[in-house]
Amino acid sequence: MSDESRAIVQALQKVLVHRSQHPYPHVPTPENCKKRASVAAVIRVRPAFAPVVAASGSVVDVENPSSSPPATLEEFFSQEWVQQGDPELLFIKRAGRPGDRWSGHTALPGGKRDPEDADDLAAAIRETREETGLDLDTAGCLHAGNLPDRLVSTAWGKETLMVLCPYIFVLTSKTSPALQPQPTEVAALHWVSLRALLSPTLRTREFVDISSRMAKHVGPVIHKILRFTMGRMMFSAVRLVPSESVYASSIPGFIPSEGGDTFGTVSGWAQAPYGVPESSKSLAFQQPILLWGLTLGVLADLLDQLPPYNAVALWKYPTFTVPDLRFLVYLFTRKMRRDTASLVSSGSWPNQTAVDSSTEATATTAATVTEAEPIAAVTVAPARNTDEADADRHRVGIGGLGVGSDPKHSMVKIMAGYYDNINVAIGVFLAYRALAAMGLGFYAYRFWQRRRGSLL
Numbered sequence: 417m418s419d420e421s422r423a424i425v426q427a428l429q430k431v432l433v434h435r436s437q438h439p440y441p442h443v444p445t446p447e448n449c450k451k452r453a454s455v456a457a458v459i460r461v462r463p464a465f466a467p468v469v470a471a472s473g474s475v476v477d478v479e480n481p482s483s484s485p486p487a488t489l490e491e492f493f494s495q496e497w498v499q500q501g502d503p504e505l506l507f508i509k510r511a512g513r514p515g516d517r518w519s520g521h522t523a524l525p526g527g528k529r530d531p532e533d534a535d536d537l538a539a540a541i542r543e544t545r546e547e548t549g550l551d552l553d554t555a556g557c558l559h560a561g562n563l564p565d566r567l568v569s570t571a572w573g574k575e576t577l578m579v580l581c582p583y584i585f586v587l588t589s590k591t592s593p594a595l596q597p598q599p600t601e602v603a604a605l606h607w608v609s610l611r612a613l614l615s616p617t618l619r620t621r622e623f624v625d626i627s628s629r630m631a632k633h634v635g636p637v638i639h640k641i642l643r644f645t646m647g648r649m650m651f652s653a654v655r656l657v658p659s660e661s662v663y664a665s666s667i668p669g670f671i672p673s674e675g676g677d678t679f680g681t682v683s684g685w686a687q688a689p690y691g692v693p694e695s696s697k698s699l700a701f702q703q704p705i706l707l708w709g710l711t712l713g714v715l716a717d718l719l720d721q722l723p724p725y726n727a728v729a730l731w732k733y734p735t736f737t738v739p740d741l742r743f744l745v746y747l748f749t750r751k752m753r754r755d756t757a758s759l760v761s762s763g764s765w766p767n768q769t770a771v772d773s774s775t776e777a778t779a780t781t782a783a784t785v786t787e788a789e790p791i792a793a794v795t796v797a798p799a800r801n802t803d804e805a806d807a808d809r810h811r812v813g814i815g816g817l818g819v820g821s822d823p824k825h826s827m828v829k830i831m832a833g834y835y836d837n838i839n840v841a842i843g844v845f846l847a848y849r850a851l852a853a854m855g856l857g858f859y860a861y862r863f864w865q866r867r868r869g870s871l872l
Contacts, residue, residue: 421502423723424610425461428503429493431721432459435561435584436489442536443565443579451578454540455526456552457563457715460587460607461501462659485556485588492558492588502609504659505715508547508597509604509705511667520603522656523711524582525550527601536581548605549596552585556593560584563717568710582714599664606658606705613654613707613719619730622653622708623737645849646842647737652730653708733834744841752833 445452486492493499512520525547529539537559541552551557563582569575587593595605612618627643663670707715720727733753736742 418611420611420723422499424503424614425493425499425501427722428459428610429489431718432560432584432586433489435563436559437561439561440564443567443581445579446567446576449567449576449578452529452536452539452581453527453568453578454529454536454543454581454583455524455714456506456540456544457524457582457584457718458506458544458550458552458587459503459560459584460506460592461498461503462607462609463497463590464500464502486558489558489560489586492586497590502611502659504607504609505613506548506550507606507608507656507658507705507707507711508602509606511599511601511603511664521709521711522606522705522707524714525602526582528578537583540581540583547598547602549598550593556587556589558586558588560586563714566714580710580714584718595662597662597664599666603664603667605662606656607660608656608658610719610722612657613715614722614724614726616726616730618655618657620653620655620706621650621732622706623648623650625649645738645846646741649734649736650732651708651734652712652732653706654712656705656707658705734838738845741841741845744845745838748837748841748844749834752837 486495506525507522508525510521510523525544526540527543527547529536530542533539533542545551545553552559561584563584565582566580568577568580592607597603597605625643626649627639627646716727716731733749735745
């Protein structure tokens with residue numbers, strides 16, 4: 417295995433041992449929220465390639481059949497095959513469901529805590545078993561601590577949706593258990609190397625139509641105008657390259673009902689000479705797998721502690737696709753970004769938050785950077801009591817950026833005022849676009865009048 421993988425394995429051991437011995441504090445459920453959810457960051461180590469030796473006669477080659485699985489993380493990482501292996505993380509591709517804000521998202525296995533769950537950890541174990549068929553409550557799996565709990569809230573942080581509790585698990589066997597995606601909830605399961613998550617070459621952008629967020633407030637006509645005028649918002653993302661995938665083959669549309677060889681059709685004849693693809697639309701499970709938003713925010717704390725320790729440097733502030741609006745966002749946020757650049761370059765990303773196009777999530781102690789909620793204001797509200805102040809410190813958006821009010825958190829310092837400045841940029845953009853449209857209309861009207869007068 418490469419030196420890069422060895423370095424990641426060594427760093428991962430230190431991080432997981434420390435996390436198991438020093439877990440992040442528990443975040444209680446605030447008064448205005450009754451939901452809690454848990455997710456599982458499941459890690460395995462893929463052994464380095466070794467040729468398969470043919471069995472002699474009826475003898476079956478079983479490696480150490482009587483040995484018991486490692487009981488500690490130190491014992492697991494001390495094995496030579498682990499030190500030579502490639503660490504991987506398990507992701508799920510959620511099934512498409514109308515009206516579900518998480519539909520089609522790439523995420524960690526997990527879900528809402530039920531009343532019968534003993535605690536948040538039990539909820540993570542149960543949900544992972546239901547969604548993936550993987551039982552984490554066995555001797556072949558070690559619990560390796562947790563990542564910061566987060567309060568997930570909607571846009572603007574007005575409504576708290578849930579408390580999100582991420583836990584880390586390590587599979588200790590060379591051969592991972594077979595996975596079985598739950599077809600009503602999970603479209604696919606993907607094992608992705610940590611090397612891929614840390615690679616700069618796989619960093620990309622996720623494009624989100626934020627005008628749909630305004631449709632219920634402005635109506636369909638204004639919605640379409642805003643969509644055409646503002647374009648889409650761009651968020652930092654990681655393109656996942658799975659080493660192994662398992663699909664829920666029973667989902668509708670897994671085998672396409674239309675398509676095939678269209679060369680003999682009229683459209684096929686028209687497309688063939690120019691090499692035009694028959695369609696840019698592919699099945700959901702064939703789309704690029706992008707990690708962004710809340711899940712990227714949850715994992716950022718872990719990734720930034722692994723070589724090459726560049727998770728913060730690779731992150732980009734959210735912006736827009738329309739050039740003039742993007743320039744205004746750059747202009748209005750330039751001073752803020754320059755003033756906080758020292759925090760980003762300091763190399764510390766201990767506890768960050770997360771955001772996507774519809775929610776936010778806030779971490780526990782020192783906050784950090786990941787994704788951001790479109791058109792979400794970073795509010796620093798005065799704490800009315802100790803519980804509310806503590807809740808604000810843990811608040812994040814589902815896109816990955818912190819909105820906590822504790823000034824000691826580095827993420828708050830990095831993102832403080834960013835969305836306020838974005839809102840100002842959007843206001844200036846819409847105002848000057850409206851004035852430009854009226855000016856153009858007035859000029860066209862005057863031109864038409866002159867032409868009409870010259871013809872009379």
